[in-house]
Amino acid sequence: MDNVLTAEHLRLTLGQRQLIDDVSLTLNYGEMVALIGPNGAGKSTLLRLLTGFLVPSQGQCYLAGKPLSQWTSTALSRSRAMMLQQTLLRFDWPVEEIVAMGRAPWGPKRMCDIVHEIMMLTGCETLFGRRYSTLSGGEQQRAQLARSLAQLWHNGAPEGWLFLDEPTSALDLYHQQHLLRLLKTLTAGRALHVCVVLHDLNLAALWADRILLLHKGKLVAQGAPQQVLQAEAIAKWYGAEVCVAAHPGSKTPHVFLSP
Numbered sequence: 001m002d003n004v005l006t007a008e009h010l011r012l013t014l015g016q017r018q019l020i021d022d023v024s025l026t027l028n029y030g031e032m033v034a035l036i037g038p039n040g041a042g043k044s045t046l047l048r049l050l051t052g053f054l055v056p057s058q059g060q061c062y063l064a065g066k067p068l069s070q071w072t073s074t075a076l077s078r079s080r081a082m083m084l085q086q087t088l089l090r091f092d093w094p095v096e097e098i099v100a101m102g103r104a105p106w107g108p109k110r111m112c113d114i115v116h117e118i119m120m121l122t123g124c125e126t127l128f129g130r131r132y133s134t135l136s137g138g139e140q141q142r143a144q145l146a147r148s149l150a151q152l153w154h155n156g157a158p159e160g161w162l163f164l165d166e167p168t169s170a171l172d173l174y175h176q177q178h179l180l181r182l183l184k185t186l187t188a189g190r191a192l193h194v195c196v197v198l199h200d201l202n203l204a205a206l207w208a209d210r211i212l213l214l215h216k217g218k219l220v221a222q223g224a225p226q227q228v229l230q231a232e233a234i235a236k237w238y239g240a241e242v243c244v245a246a247h248p249g250s251k252t253p254h255v256f257l258s259p
Ligand SMILES: Nc1ncnc2c1ncn2[C@@H]1O[C@H](COP(=O)(O)OP(=O)(O)OP(=O)(O)O)[C@@H](O)[C@H]1O
Pocket: 014, 017, 019, 037, 038, 039, 040, 041, 042, 043, 044, 045, 046, 085
C-alpha cells in the first residue's frame, strides 16, 4: 500500500492550548473514513493538518511515503482536495466558474466538458449560469463538492484524497443520500479515498467503512461503525443520552437521542 496517508504523533499547540494531541492514524486506499466528535474536538483542525494547510507543532504526515512538506504545491493540489466547513467567496461568479476553479492545478485550460460532467454527477445541473451568491446554502454546498471533485479529476474520474468538512450540514435528505452514495461509489472504484467529517452519526454508520472519534484533540476510538457507535461510548464522549439499535434495513447501528 504505497499510497496510504499516514499521520505520526501529530500535535498542534497554539499558545497554551493543545488543539491536536498526539494523533497517529492511517487512511487506506479506497477507504471511506468518517471523522466524528463533539464541537471543538479538533476535527477541522486535524483535516487542515492532514491536507498540509496547517503545519503541526510536532509529528508529520506522509502521503505515499513522502512527508507532505516535501510535496510541491502543484503535485499536492492534484493529489488531495479539501471541501471546507464554510466557504466565503469574495467574487460572485456563475457556478460553473466556481467549479472550474478546481481545475487550477491542471493549467489554464478550462475543460468545459469536465466541469459539465462533474456538475451533472453532483446534482448541480440546474445551477448552470446562476451567480454563486444567489444560491441557497445547500446549493452552495453542492457547488463546493463539485469544485473539490474537479480538482482531483484525472482521466475521466476523481483520483486521490478527498477531505470534506461537514459536507452534508446544509443538504436535504435526498442530497445527503446522493452525496454519500456518490462518495461510496467513487471510493469503491479504489481511485478515490475519502475522509469526511460528519455530525450525523447515522450517516457515518450507513456509509463509512471506518469511523475515527476525536475528543479534545485526541483520537479516542476508531474502528468499524459497530465498534465505535455504542451507546456508552457516545454518552461518554458527547455527554448525550442516546440509545443505539440496528437499522432495520442495513443492520448498521442507528443512534436515537433520548427525549
Ligand atoms: N486559530 C485558532 N486559535 C485558537 N483556537 C483555535 C483556533 N482554531 C481553532 N481553535 C480552537 O480549537 C478547537 C478545535 O477547533 P476545530 O474547529 O478543529 O473543532 P471542530 O471539531 O471542527 O468543531 P465543530 O464540530 O464545531 O466544527 C476549538 O476549541 C477552537 O476554538
